[in-house]
Amino acid sequence: xxxxxxxxxxxxxxxxxxxxxxxxxxxxxxxxxxxxxxxxxxxxxxxxxxxxxxxxxxxxxxxxxxxxxxxxxxxxxxxxxxxxxxxxxxxxxxxxxxxxxxxxxxxxxxxxxxxxxxxxxxxxxxxxxxxxxxxxxxxxxxxxxxxxxxxxxxxxxxxxxxxxxxxxxxxxxxxxxxxxxxxxxxxxxxxxxxxxxxxxxxxxxxxxxxxxxxxxxxxxxxxxxxxxxxxxxxxxxxxxxxxxxxxxxxxxxxxxxxxxxxxxxxxxxxxxxxxxxxxxxxxxxxxxxxxxxxxxxxxxxxxxxxxxxxxxxxxxxxxxxxxxxxxxxxxxxxxxxxxxxxxxxxxxxxxxxxxxxxxxxxxxxxxxxxxx
Numbered sequence: 073x074x075x076x077x078x079x080x081x082x083x084x085x086x087x088x089x090x091x092x093x094x095x096x097x098x099x100x101x102x103x104x105x106x107x108x109x110x111x112x113x114x115x116x117x118x119x120x121x122x123x124x125x126x127x128x129x130x131x132x133x134x135x136x137x138x139x140x141x142x143x144x145x146x147x148x149x150x151x152x153x154x155x156x157x158x159x160x161x162x163x164x165x166x167x168x169x170x171x172x173x174x175x176x177x178x179x180x181x182x183x184x185x186x187x188x189x190x191x192x193x194x195x196x197x198x199x200x201x202x203x204x205x206x207x208x209x210x211x212x213x214x215x216x217x218x219x220x221x222x223x224x225x226x227x228x229x230x231x232x233x234x235x236x237x238x239x240x241x242x243x244x245x246x247x248x249x250x251x252x253x254x255x256x257x258x259x260x261x262x263x264x265x266x267x268x269x270x271x272x273x274x275x276x277x278x279x280x281x282x283x284x285x286x287x288x289x290x291x292x293x294x295x296x297x298x299x300x301x302x303x304x305x306x307x308x309x310x311x312x313x314x315x316x317x318x319x320x321x322x323x324x325x326x327x328x329x330x331x332x333x334x335x336x337x338x339x340x341x342x343x344x345x346x347x348x349x350x351x352x353x354x355x356x357x358x359x360x361x362x363x364x365x366x367x368x369x370x371x372x373x374x375x376x377x378x379x380x381x382x383x384x385x386x387x388x389x390x391x392x393x394x395x396x397x398x399x400x401x402x403x404x405x406x407x408x409x410x411x412x413x414x415x416x417x418x419x420x421x422x423x424x425x426x427x428x429x430x431x432x433x434x435x436x437x438x439x440x441x442x443x444x
Contacts, residue, residue, distance in 0.1 A: 073391055075131035075204035075299075076138060076322040077113055078314055080145065080307050081124050081197035082440070083161045084153055090433030092166045092195065093158050094122035094173040103152040112202075112297055113141070116149055120180055121172040121195045125149055125160070131204065131297075135319055135393055139444040142311045146440055162440040164197045164232035164246040164306035167414065167429040182282060190253060196246040197307040199229060199314060201321040202299035208265035210329055211293045211300045215268070216261050216338040217328035218321075220365035222290050222304045223349035224380050227373055229305035229317055230357035231410030234418075237429055243357030243411040244306050247350065255281050256288040258346040261338060268293060290350070300325050304350070309410030309436060312444045316400040319393050323384035330387070341368070357411055358404075374405050413439065 084093050096118045103116045113130035127149050129141035150160040172195040174184045184191045205211040230243030242248060250256050255275060262268045275287055284295050294301045302321045308314045331338075349363035356362075357373070364371035366379060381388070381401055388394040407413070417435045418427060 073133045074322050074326055075133055075202075076318050077129045077131040077202045077299075078138070078142065078318050079126055079128040079200040079202070080142070080162065080314065081119055081126050081199075082146070082149055082307065083163050083166060083197060084123055084125060084158050085161045085166075085433050085437065087157070087159045087434070087437070088430075090168055090430035092123035092168070092170040095153070095156050095158050096122045096125045096175065098156045099125055099149070099152045099158065102155045103148065105148070114145075116145075116152065118175050118177075120175060120183070120191070122175050123166070123170065123172060123195055124197055125153075131202070135315055135396060138318060139311065139315045142314050143443050146311060150441060159437045160440055161433055161436040162197070162231070162307050162309050162410075163414075163433070163436050164244065164410075165235050165249070166195060167234035167237070167432045169236045170195060179282065183286075186282070187253070194249060194252075196232070196249050198246065198250070198303060199305040199307045199317060201302045201305070201318045202294060202297060203302070203322045203325040204299055205325065205329070206298070208268065208293060210332070211298075212262050212265045212268045213332035214300050214325045214328040215259060215291050215293070216263065217331055218291060218300075218302070218324040219258055219346060220339050220341055221324055221380055221383070222258065222302065223346065223353040224362065224365070224376055225302065225317055225320065226304050226306075226350055226353040227357050227362055228320075228377065228404060229308050229313065229409060230354065231306040231309050231414070233411040233414055234429065234432070239415070242355050243359070243409070244354035246306050247304070247354035250288070253286075253288050255286055256290075258290045258343050258350065259292075260343050261340060306410070309413060309439050310442060311440075312400065313404060313409065315444060316397065316404065319388070319397050319400075320380065320384065322391070323387040323393065323397070326387040326391070327384045339365070341365075357409055359408075359412075377401060377405065410436075410439075
């Protein structure tokens, strides 16, 4: 069975005001754990901005083990943050106005100089899912075939409705901010590992991205591990939704590789249409229509999600994940992703006049710590 692991970026916040705090370096320093040099997973690290940290899990084949890892990683970050008087929130953007502070590492400072406001305003938190593959050719075969379904993963994960203290109108405003990077977005069809590596070399030859780590494709071959890395999702408010997105990513990769081995070609969909589908997903999440990857016409979000589950049903059944994914999807469609809860908390309070954006953050801190 394919392994799956996740990386989650999390906000460091003030427990009273809800303001994002530039304390990531202190949080990481106070963690003090060594989970095995060079081994994948089990780390707590700084990120681009000092108001965020990143945690990751070990590669797992069992979803319950992955869930335990996600909950433990969040608790680990919260424990370290608590030692400096802060808390951890799984929010893809800060609901409150904040001024991001770049982590003073050479690479990040060079990014700040080269990319200006794109970097200095880039306080966003994503979810990255790593799915094991046996070779680069297998990985590129998966990239070619999962690309049409990645907008649906955005819709399932939207968790960034607020920006600088106001409602952005988007379920995932993070996706709007993220796509300001020149290398972000969907890949065209590639056909082979050689074509992928040529594309990487061509990108780097332009001297626009600093390095391969800045190739922010929606999904890519990991430069560190033998995995396909799916990068489109907002960090999920609830750990159980993180696990759900991870399970769907693994099933998408497995389904894609099976189709490749059976000689079924990928859908030859223009990248421009994928950008439209991603915008639609980030705008409304599961609340309205999505662009159906079968017809490229509007269709109810719940029906598109059902088509995704049906597309990967054999892979889910073979991994023993079908019932859990079906239950998780039904629950998510019923209550909505993180953006829905954030807006609900604020709007309910608006009726009584005693709830602010700080309360949205405090609620997110509680939801972040919930077990699966």
